[in-house]
Amino acid sequence: MTRDDTRAGVDSRLVETDRLETHYLEAGTDDGPPVVFLHGNVSSSRFFEDTLVDLPETHRGIAPDMRGYGDSETKPVDATNGLGDFAADLRTFLAAIEVDDPVTLVGWSNGGGAAMRYAIDHPEAVDSLVLVNPVSPYGFGGTKDVEGTPCFDDYAGSGGGTSSDEFVTALAARDREGDGQGSPRRILRTFYVAPSHAFDPEREESYLTGMLDTATGDENYPGSATSSENWPGVAPGKTGVNNAISPKYCDLSAIADIDSDEKPPILWLRGDSDQIVSNESMFDLGALGKMGAVPDWPGEDVFPPQPMVDQTRAVFDDYADRGGAYEEVVFGNVGHTPHVEVPGDFMDRLESVLE
DSSP states (O other), rough: OSSSSSTOOOOOEEEEEESSSEEEEEEEEETTTEEEEEOOOOOGGGGHHHHHHSOOTSEEEEEOOOOOOSSSSSOOOOOGGTHOOOOOHHHHHHHTOOOOOEEEEEEEEHHHHHHHHHHHOOOGGGGEEEEOOOOOOSSSSSBBBBTTOOOTTTOTTTTGGOHHHHHHHHHTTSSSSSSSTHHHHHHHHHHSOOTTTTOOOHHHHHHHHEEEEEEETTTTTEEEEEEEEEEEEEOOSSSSSHHHTTTTTOGGGGGGSOOOOTTTOOOEEEETTOSSSSSSSSTTTHHHHHOOOOOOOOOTSSOOOOHHHHHHHHHHHHHHHOOOOOOEEEEETSSSHHHHHHHHHHHHHHHHOOO
């Protein structure tokens, strides 16, 4: 369904593709250069609505809800293809709304991973990549060094079994009022932004709705799991989004393999206070084990915190060494959502790419 609560200047639309019915937000000029925004995990296009309002009117801003999120159709995520379902969905979606190549692709968090996968699969279709606190090219959880070496052969400690049961239950119940450690509102306030950030009440409700519009279960968020003899006792299953970003199936380091004459320039934006994608992520079992929050941690030599930022930088350095270009910009006192927390600074950086 389309939305009737969008901000002035932003349209809510639906399109049917041969993969799924996709809801998207759109703003700007229909024949302007396309800028496509991909949201992160447990979120939706609502997190880019203010960005669409601020985008120069000379451009065509497009923010789809990915499968299982927002108001798009819910379909299973085949994790064994990494983020391939999301990249393939995007390809058919852009064709359905008659967007010509190439596009400026802005990917946040998991959306950054989907953007990298899209560029790997269709380098000719991407003019520029803007990656906002992107998931590591080696996925989320279960790796120990900048080369993405797995802690265990079965990738235990990553995937669908590592999520908070309290949080998943609250999402499924569309809980807006809970104040427990795993309540969506608390997660939004505590981890999506830096602790010092204060939401506008109306915008907070919209972002919370964007979180609650997440399909839950083994085929979507967080995904299935298998038992493991290795710590912490769970390994990835084959379906669901958290398995799609498990290093068992997600390896985006191939972005450096794109031919040098097709490598899009990369602008890497991140907050220095990000607690989700960082070298000491509060959602990474290695970091939590080191803190004593997960029992029986086997130690830093076996399962250290995943160096997510260092892994990303290492891959992008390889990208540059092999003919590409990237710039890393760090926003001070900013968490996981620079586009929400410092929209003016974020737009200044985005406009430098669009110009």
